[in-house]
Amino acid sequence: MDITVHRTGSNEAIINLFTRTFADSEGEAEGQVIGGLVHDLLTTTAEEDIYCVTATEDGEVVGCIIFTRLTLTDGPVAFLMAPVAVLTGCQGKGTGQMLIKSGLEKLKEHGVELVFTYGDPDFYGKTGFRPVSEDVVRAPLKLTYPEGWLGQSLAGTGIRPVAGRSYCVEAFNKAVYW
Template identity: 30%
Template structure:
């Protein structure tokens, strides 16, 4: 299949997209990973009562969901003014890899978060891929999560809007409950 003409639409995901999103993740990830990542995507989509809200977007081609991304809020209990998010998960249906769909989803989400005043976004993923959006390991090195990350170079951050730092310069962030699975780290 080819999507030389790109995607038809990017929009906020709804719970009516769950079956299509599950299909995307099962197609995009190896079987041993797909279950936990699919579960994460669905949990974040179903939990639409958070404050600040979870952002979830789908990419459509011919009215079919071919990609999905979620951005969920993180909390720094020592700095209630900090507005941060984590990008996870991201997937594009395997038939549509290498067509820029994932990039469009990430850029769209980052633009939305920038527009609502989010200070920073974090991601745990391939530095080669996420580096193209400006994510860097040095930005996240003083931001700690409650899990030991297996691949420290994959823990990266991106500053969207000016943010102040805690007095120590270190952030200890808590992630959404759906991300509280050591398998994901």
């Protein structure tokens, strides 16, 4: 399996992967919503604000994870990790966690200090994410499930309280995703 980090461009294979995988797990409508989100992330985000990590097997994209900048007022350099998908028939073999780890290594090399995500604490806890109180770092939009706001420090310093707001990239700036 090949793991590759990209920073630019729209990619039909990636959009299709997310649309198919979320349609399988959450239903057709959610597949369309997440496919649309990924299209917007890939086509409207500035190159310096995105990392996209893919897993490819025999020329087919079987997994992908996207990281986009989370701007913290008066805080260190931070990125948001979402969404992630592994093709339904390829799940449960460690690909999801490999994508997360590869992405975190790349971000660390590039001087990123904090990474946040919004999701299942059990799954993301396996790769170092821990619950973050919004008293410590505020999510960019109002959260439906505040217990799903997770983060980790890549600098080994822990997450110190950050005053002020956080800002996601434009593609994520919709209440439906939060």
